[in-house]
Amino acid sequence: MTELYPSPSPSTGLSRRSTLLAGGGALLLGLGLTGCRSAVSESSSAPQETGGKPRRGSTLNLAVNSDFVPALLFAQSGQSLQQRLIYNTLTRYDDDLTPKPELATSWTYAKDGRSITLKLRDDVTFHDGRPFTADDVIFAVKNLQNPVRAAQLRGTAAAVDGFEKRGDHELVLKLAHPVNNLFDLFEFMIITDEKTVEDAVTGKKLIGTGPFRLKKWSPGSGLSLTRNDSYWLPDRPYLDGVELRVIPQADALISSLRSGQSQLSFHVPGKSLSVIKSDPKLKITNYDTGAGASYLGVNTTVAPLNDKTVRQALAWAIDRDRLLAQTLGGYGLASAAPWPKSSPAFSEAHRTHYNHNPGKARELLKSAGHSKLSFPLLHIGLPGETAVAESIQYDLKQIGVHTTLEPTDGATAQKKLISQEMPALWSMSHGFAQVQPSTLAVSAYPFNEAKNTSKYRSAAYTKVVQEAWTKPGTGAAEANALHEQISGILLDEAFIIDLVVRGQVQVNADRLHGVALNKFSYLNLDDAYLV
Amino acid sequence: MRGYLLRRLPSALLVLFGASFLIFAILRLVPGDPATSLAGPDADAATVAAIRERLGLDAPLLTQYAHWIGSLVTGDLGPSYAIGGQVSDLIGDGLGATAELTAAALLFVIVLGSAFGILGATSRSGWVRSAIRVTTTAALAGPPFVSGVLLVLLFAVVLGVLPPGGRVSFLGAPDLAAQYLLLPALCLALPSAAVLGRYLKDGIERALAEDYIRTATAAGVAPRRLLWRHALPNALPPVVTLLGMQTGHLLGGAVLVEAIFAWPGLGQLAEQGLSRRDYPVVQDLLLLLVAVFVVVQLLTDLVYAWLDPRIRWE
Numbered sequence: 113m114t115e116l117y118p119s120p121s122p123s124t125g126l127s128r129r130s131t132l133l134a135g136g137g138a139l140l141l142g143l144g145l146t147g148c149r150s151a152v153s154e155s156s157s158a159p160q161e162t163g164g165k166p167r168r169g170s171t172l173n174l175a176v177n178s179d180f181v182p183a184l185l186f187a188q189s190g191q192s193l194q195q196r197l198i199y200n201t202l203t204r205y206d207d208d209l210t211p212k213p214e215l216a217t218s219w220t221y222a223k224d225g226r227s228i229t230l231k232l233r234d235d236v237t238f239h240d241g242r243p244f245t246a247d248d249v250i251f252a253v254k255n256l257q258n259p260v261r262a263a264q265l266r267g268t269a270a271a272v273d274g275f276e277k278r279g280d281h282e283l284v285l286k287l288a289h290p291v292n293n294l295f296d297l298f299e300f301m302i303i304t305d306e307k308t309v310e311d312a313v314t315g316k317k318l319i320g321t322g323p324f325r326l327k328k329w330s331p332g333s334g335l336s337l338t339r340n341d342s343y344w345l346p347d348r349p350y351l352d353g354v355e356l357r358v359i360p361q362a363d364a365l366i367s368s369l370r371s372g373q374s375q376l377s378f379h380v381p382g383k384s385l386s387v388i389k390s391d392p393k394l395k396i397t398n399y400d401t402g403a404g405a406s407y408l409g410v411n412t413t414v415a416p417l418n419d420k421t422v423r424q425a426l427a428w429a430i431d432r433d434r435l436l437a438q439t440l441g442g443y444g445l446a447s448a449a450p451w452p453k454s455s456p457a458f459s460e461a462h463r464t465h466y467n468h469n470p471g472k473a474r475e476l477l478k479s480a481g482h483s484k485l486s487f488p489l490l491h492i493g494l495p496g497e498t499a500v501a502e503s504i505q506y507d508l509k510q511i512g513v514h515t516t517l518e519p520t521d522g523a524t525a526q527k528k529l530i531s532q533e534m535p536a537l538w539s540m541s542h543g544f545a546q547v548q549p550s551t552l553a554v555s556a557y558p559f560n561e562a563k564n565t566s567k568y569r570s571a572a573y574t575k576v577v578q579e580a581w582t583k584p585g586t587g588a589a590e591a592n593a594l595h596e597q598i599s600g601i602l603l604d605e606a607f608i609i610d611l612v613v614r615g616q617v618q619v620n621a622d623r624l625h626g627v628a629l630n631k632f633s634y635l636n637l638d639d640a641y642l643v
Numbered sequence: 644m645r646g647y648l649l650r651r652l653p654s655a656l657l658v659l660f661g662a663s664f665l666i667f668a669i670l671r672l673v674p675g676d677p678a679t680s681l682a683g684p685d686a687d688a689a690t691v692a693a694i695r696e697r698l699g700l701d702a703p704l705l706t707q708y709a710h711w712i713g714s715l716v717t718g719d720l721g722p723s724y725a726i727g728g729q730v731s732d733l734i735g736d737g738l739g740a741t742a743e744l745t746a747a748a749l750l751f752v753i754v755l756g757s758a759f760g761i762l763g764a765t766s767r768s769g770w771v772r773s774a775i776r777v778t779t780t781a782a783l784a785g786p787p788f789v790s791g792v793l794l795v796l797l798f799a800v801v802l803g804v805l806p807p808g809g810r811v812s813f814l815g816a817p818d819l820a821a822q823y824l825l826l827p828a829l830c831l832a833l834p835s836a837a838v839l840g841r842y843l844k845d846g847i848e849r850a851l852a853e854d855y856i857r858t859a860t861a862a863g864v865a866p867r868r869l870l871w872r873h874a875l876p877n878a879l880p881p882v883v884t885l886l887g888m889q890t891g892h893l894l895g896g897a898v899l900v901e902a903i904f905a906w907p908g909l910g911q912l913a914e915q916g917l918s919r920r921d922y923p924v925v926q927d928l929l930l931l932l933v934a935v936f937v938v939v940q941l942l943t944d945l946v947y948a949w950l951d952p953r954i955r956w957e
Contacts (some may be wrong), residue, residue, distance in 0.1 A: 149816075149818050149819060150804070150822070151805070151806045151811070151819045151822040151823055152799075152803055152804065152805065152806055152822075178915075179726070179915065180727075181681075181725060181726065181727060181919075182727035182728075183681050183724070183725055183727060184681065184683070187682075187683050188683070189683060258693075259689050259690045259692075259693035259694070260690075260693045260694055260697050262681055262682045262683055262686055262690050262694060264683065264686070266690070313727075314722055314727055314728065315727035315728050316728075329727075329728075330736065330907065331723075331726055331727060331728050331732075331733050331736065331907075331912075332726075332733075332736070332737065332907035332908075332911050332912055332915065333809070333810065333907040357809055357905065358905060358907070359808055359809075359905040360902060360905065360911070360914070361902045361903055361905070363792055363795075363903070364795065364807060364808045364902075364903055364904065364905055367792075367795045367796070367799055367800055367807040367808070368807050368808060368809075368905075370800050371795075371799040371800050371803060371806070371807050372803070373799070373806055373807055373808075373809070521675070521918065522680075522918060523674075523675030523676075523679065523680045523918060523919065523920045524673075524674040524675040525675075526675065526679045526680060526682075526683070527674055527675040527676065527679040528674075530679055530682065530686055530687075530688065530691055531679075531688075557686060557687065560687070563687070563688075
């Protein structure tokens, strides 16, 4: 090979050296900086092992896939984790939906179910030092009654039509009519500071009574929280601070967990959990909150879906177990009914009411006079949602129902859902089956008895939903009978075909302990610590 | 020159006005609005209506447009509908982050591109030249979402020496900030550095084949001097032009890299704004980008006019 020009002599090989230096210069410069401080060890440094005992100190890095949306502060959204870090609620449910004290220490229901008397903690202060009183509870309820707050439990808050203060720390809430999901409201309703609430919904100031104070919110980057030294729970929290870091890309989020940059996340997609399982430093916890459920929605005004036999055929056609295993990583509960196992309405018979039976589905279609049908199927165009829709498409095809997938962005899908413009079929997810069963039909729009996306109306459904919601004094047997009726209608009418009930899947570093979630996926780190 | 500038200004303003109208109209044509987005999937019609009224979305479209243009003229961009905070702060923060990433990537492009080009053209070792050829081909062929994931896997997960994503402000902790910047900047820079390297290599090889180099060699000029004093200066002008073009690519590519490395720049902001139909953020952001291009075009024309007086009198 002919050289194009005389090569530098070996003795003057500086050009090669200098180019090598130039090439590696930037890398060396950057890596050289690690000589000062390492960004990796700064964020993943841990105190020494303490033999499993809680240990004070350290900052927890929490990886989230979307940023805090201050305008949704009073609504449950995909990102409600920070709610219980900055604020408190009046009560909190245990695993059996029994309310436990938080800012309310005790409560007494009137016999007629038209009022409840609350006793409040008298040792609580807001982050700005102002004492917490009954006025703050009155404001919190009135605030949720405002439609602008988009609170899903506004209907329940609106049932409160009077307040009677008995001193600073005792209060009577009077109800326009009895409701049986008042403790759902108390679990959902964060107690905020009235004076700064308008600053809160723009993200300027978040003042609550919770274990952490807002240090800084950087839109797009996340929230930085610091320990509230005057927290009402003695010696809590153990952590010095919490950083909620926005990492929208799933692979980047998983890398953050695997490299130790983040110690906690609830946003690892189901299909990626197998990667996490193989990492000995990470733990997976599945919460049976059932705060979300995948479903197939049916527009009951589109022929022949106005015939419930056809809808039932669709319900028999879906292989829920395969859907759960293949697209959701196995975390969830394949179920024909919306209820998680922790719900009083849960029953194994309802869960398995429809199982995978394509033969029966074809028979039902035939009995309704159809052998081949074709429908559009709308879904949100994200990878996880698309996988669910494709799985449904495959199963329906086996019974002769051909579907055309209509990928849609989230905002458009929501608009169509609310304005009842969904096509014949759609697949999405719903919440609100995780608390009192009546809340589902009062607060989750797809199930709303008066107006829902499926355009399903029935006097019997309305009657039983209203009865279940407004009869707090009913005994367990009577309540169970009402739940049974609601489930019976949902399963028989099949206007919403539930597929998989999902809770929250937590991925955390094995050195993180004491993490809890409430029923609305508010993160509770009162007892959390890093070892 | 002033006269020329005054003649050009109306057309620039007209472009901006036309763009503002198009941006406004197209955003409104996309289904879904901030109110439904904010109300959430379980909201009822009353909630959506109340939010729409609060945001002023119930006003006629022309009123909304006039309101937006008014806010631009007064300089008060107002609050974001869905993301939260002031639009000016959001865009300011995002612009700073994207500029930081692009500038660091540009530095990498220059350093790595020079190394690829000079070493590729001058190395006597066939092995080194092959290695550079393979590296530049891989850098060109590998899209950022592949190289980004590989870089994270190697430096963050396996070696554990650099953070996999996020951003720290240079003002507070420059040493940490540089480490957060390293991987995204490198990922963004690799394809452009490869392009630059190949151009530079070809340029140097062409220059070194010229007669004057042969003459200088015969006269006993040292090879190092030949390269740095003679060949390189002659190879540089087209590379500098290319570098300017690559800067535009870097700005565009930053959007994807920002997602991979959770870098809170304009790309992330645009994605967030669009997915939530946050009209003020998306409108102002798009118009800002149009304005940047208009200003660059105007400056280019001015420079040309300054260089060539004939243009001024056309």
